[in-house]
Amino acid sequence: LGSEVHVNSDVEINEEEEDTLLGGLQIDSSADIQVPDRLVDQVIGQDHARDIVLKAAKQRRHVMMIGSPGTGKSMLAKAMSQLLPKEELQDVLVYHNPDDGNEPKVRTVPAGKGEQIVDAHKEEARKRNQMRSFLMWIIIAVVFGYAILIAQQLLLGIIAAGIIYLAFKYMSRGSDSMIPNLLVNNADQQVAPFEDATGAHAGALLGDVRHDPFQSGGMETPSHDRVEAGGIHKANKGVLFVDEINTLDIRSQQKLMTAIQEGEFSITGQSERSSGAMVQTEPVPTDFVMVAAGNLDAMENMHPALRSRIKGYGYEVYMDDTIEDSPEMRRKYARFVAQEVANDGRLPPFTDEAIEEIILEARRRAGRKGHLTLKFRDLGGLVRVSGDIARAEGREHTRRDDVLEAKARSRSIEQQLADDYIERRKDYELTVNEGDVVGRVNGLAVMGEDSGIVLPVMAEVAPSQGPGDVIATGQLKEMAQEAVSNVSAIIKKFSDEDISEKDVHIQFVQAGEGGVDGDSASITVATAVISALENIPVRQDMAMTGSLSVRGDVLPVGGVTHKIEAAAKSGLDTVIIPKANEQDVMIEDEYKDQIEIVPVSHISEVLDVALAGEPAKDSLIDRLKSITGSALEQREVG
Template sequence: MGDFVNHLFAAVMDRFAKARKVAQLEHTISSFIRYQEKRGQLYQTLRHFANDPRWVLRYVVGREIGRFLDDEAEEVIRIWMRLAADKHLYVREATAKGMVSAMEADFDRVWRFWESAFHDDSAEVRQTAAMTLIPLLQNPVLRKRLLPLVKPMGRDASPKVKALFERYLSPHLLEEEPFPVPAMDFKTTADLPVASRLIDQVVGQDEAVAIIRLAARQKRSVLLIGEPGTGKSMLGQAMAELLPASNLEDIIVEARGKANNMPKVRVLSAGHGEAVVRQREREFRTNVSSLRWILGFAGAVTLIVGAFYAYTRENPVYIMGSLILTVMIVWFAKSLKAKPSEQIPNYLVNNSGKVKAPFIDATGLHAGALLGDVRHDPYQSGGLESKPHHLVEPGAIHLAHKGVLFIDEVAMLSLESQQALLTAFQEKKLAITGRSPGSSGTMVRTEPVPSDFVMVIAGNVPDVDKIHPALRSRIRGYGYEVYMNETMSDTEENRYKLALFVAQEIRRDGKIPHFTREAVEAVIECARRIAECPDRLSTRFRELGGRIRSAGDLAVQSGAALVLAEHVKRAGHFSRSIEEQRVWRERNGLKPLLRQPSPGKIKVLSNYKETAGQIIQIWTAVVPAAEVEIRVPQMESGEWNVLPIEAALNRYCLSGRYYFETEGAAAGERTEDFTLAMALSALSAKHGVFIPEDIAVCGSLNVAGMVGECAFFGRKMLTAKHGGIRTILAPLANKHIEVPPTIHVVWVQSLDEAWNAVQLLTRTKLERDSFSFEELLK
């Protein structure tokens, strides 16, 4: 009786394993273990199963034989070592799982014999050994002891071991070992190594990289906020590389009998969906071919019978009738085309042959493309209509199943789409229905389609307020929020990483030659200028990438074998933005501005759409009034901040109606840059003071009369140099930024200092480049 029950359990487990019914298989294994434990025959049965040709029985042995390590140590070890070399991957995985359970109870006892497996001649045994390390390295007590075994696996000859090392083990080395910083003694970027994985190519975002690694391991979602070009998209793609691809699934949709408008969804392991669809298509083609053969035979019989009766009865009507009937049969046979039918499923997600988790970029998608849709059927009757399940189209959330869904510029999504996205994210499934009003697809609704994805949302700082509160709360509660770095420290390590970035861009572009070391240093100097902070480098790599490609194109044009430093410097002219080109062409320096000095006229250094510096001229006219009144021009970019000017004029008791006008300003200006200049222009108009034409102002003012730090100061200095400005009143907070030697700068902290400096500068010739207001008084 016992043998019969064992055979019955074995047959059931084998059947469930072949059908890939995991839940039923695990339930059967649990029932089998409980039954054998009650009979006291579990050990003997497992020993018998260890030699069975059915892999699922060896799988059970590898996972459960460790129960008897205390009583039958030698036999258990012998069975484990044999199963560690098994040809079936699932058996080796179960063996590794069983040994890990035993090592968690008594590590030293198992490790005494298992340590040699890491140097075994069999690649399967070494792979099983690597599998045991994956969970054991999570134990902080065992971590330091096991880490020395990880590094040699990266040089293993077996691709199976290397794959485990790259995906699961190498991150542990990166967490333990500091970044190696070779000296900057390379000759060209061809001598620099380029990492194969995207996560290792990210520069200047160490905290974000660490969070992405952790989120990928734990399958958490991430919100990335930062300036454009700081690496948000690359981090999303890198996360997909870190996710395991072993649990990918295919999703197909089938007809549901009479309920055509409610298609049935079926989930299969990756690769099996394609087999099911091909089998159904083959069955359908076989049925059509059989029917055509029958119709062809019927046509031939009709001709023969018609000819027989026409001959025997000497009546041509029979032959004519048989010919007509045969033509009708042939026409009907040709009309049987192998078109989709109810029996053929429709693919929604096909992960057959994929070795990486899917990465789906859903940026800017409309609701149908994001959440799935059902196409409109123009032929809804008459036998020409399509089956509803063949009209179902998956959304990005379904294509990202078991992978990464990346959404940049999240503010572009409507609140309705964000709400549906939240539902799919929470429930890990979402039904597909028609989303176009008036479409026949709105009558179709599938079963819930799996959408178990890791979500990576990216955006700029203003986008944060446009994220659905519930969606953001879900990310904060079950994931991480990351603010991207805009700059990084100017250290030897980061300079070397920038050199690696240049090498990466060259290999990624594939059209430009390598850079010399001097050219790389010129790129690093560009990163310093863009950062506009002492001892900092910019992490806006999209802007740097444009300079690199422009320099490479110039080198190709000149026929140079390598990109030189002079190419990088010349590339600055060709890689300017549209805004910069517009400013330099249409409002080039002082040319469009009136050069005659007059009270109330002052020049201000501004920034056009945060990219191009330019010189704006402000005029002020004042008429008597009982109190301070301010009139400003309308700006498309927003409201003027006139409170600091109004507070200053009231503080000086200078009542009047002040009219301000700007010359050369346009939509997109940073109006906060005008406040100090407007206050000085108002004082100049009220007191009749002429401000020299070669003086310009930059900086913002608050209601207390203090001058705040100026944004994009370096770009404004270059604009002043190009525009012929000789003297600048600038905030003391910007003193750390390098100034062109041809420009004199007076550093001020308050409006009082700035106004006194203006009056002194009207009658003082400067002989130094940079001094404070106190030095100017002396």
């Protein structure tokens, strides 16, 4: 596909150093990397989508792209327009219709001809007007002279001249209506048009006829001159891109469908009570390739007929969020930095170390071992902020420090909130990070997509009057109940206490500050309950995350990297995570020395680490071992 990374001739790829961050690229800065000319060759990853775009461009098929924002959907749509043949481009002219002023005529001519035609009409009108005014002044002069000479009447002369002048003006009114309106002009278009109609209102998408306040009396603008093209008309012979397709109102989606089906669409005024609504042009060509985009939700909410239209006459493709990390990929990410620098035009080139830092960040943001994120819009944002910092300092190159500073600056709203939250909790000493407490466990949760918080859980067990109940507050009630019922199966086996006869109170200390995910706190709840039930204290210098099965297995959860970082920021020393998540840990270097990570696969291991108070704890663990011994032994052997 011709999208390999090319470097300037004197720079090479050192095959022996392929394992380095730059994949063996021997460069000093991003300026040594060539940016491909064609947009389609600049696209990184998304091989599937790119193949489809290449194919769809050849066959002129519609495409639907579903995936996360910033992964290259509009980039690919634009790339597709560059691949369409330019020869077919057309100009569209709207003419006055002498038979019916409200139905302007539409003519299509090869691109570039439109301007010539309009110029020719203007020239003709100018000549005609010149001729007319020449004639007019002669007649005025003659009449005026005659009135003075013969009738000796100055006033009569002036009145006669005025009448003649107005008569001429009125007659020449029609001449403007002879000049056609150049609705679509492709004269300067180097490639097939690309129209982004994302979030367009009906007029911008389907075309409009402007309102005319003077609808009669010789002052009106002729209707053909008030016609305006919509996205579907400007995209003729090119690409119409609509992101968030589901946000387009249903009527517009229906009309869009008609335009796709018929390949032409008349323009009429979109606001019902304006004079424009009386006007309807002859059909205007709308022979475009449609690229519809959105996330998974978008697909559910879009007009089913429109979707089946695209599906039946085109392709559907899912965009990847991450891609496997390989030397070749990392070289492409280096090229990505060069591309963004070139696109922006003002950023200082990145040094090799600065590029390495960006690649590290791409790894980190993937949230998956051995992968790189494909959310390039955000990554591009980081490149720009880094470059801006270097530029503000007046440096020739963007350095690693600048990238690090940019990372700190360009935190998401959720990250800013979470950091603020951690700080505030430290102020109020809500985060306990030392000592041992019965029934209290530091859990971990994720806010938004990319920020963790410490979320303490407290449990209290009290004898119940009737059958036992799990009492929890807020949105996490269900999760708490499930966690307790899972842990009660385990408790039954090793404990004399029958939890089904007790009330278990669970409190999430200060949850509700935004979307806390439930499932990942279930080992936290279980630990708190066991601690309360057995009256064994829990270490407060540690936090945990993990989901619990009925058998006591600790199952993987999301967002471990962010959770670990939150624990470290809150001053905790140890963090328990599911063993299955071990490979997802990509914490920043600065936290590596601050916190010890303990991967576990069974609740008995969690308790082994989390509980304090040696004798009681050892006896509990022994009892646990006797019933769930296998998991523990495995760990000891391993």
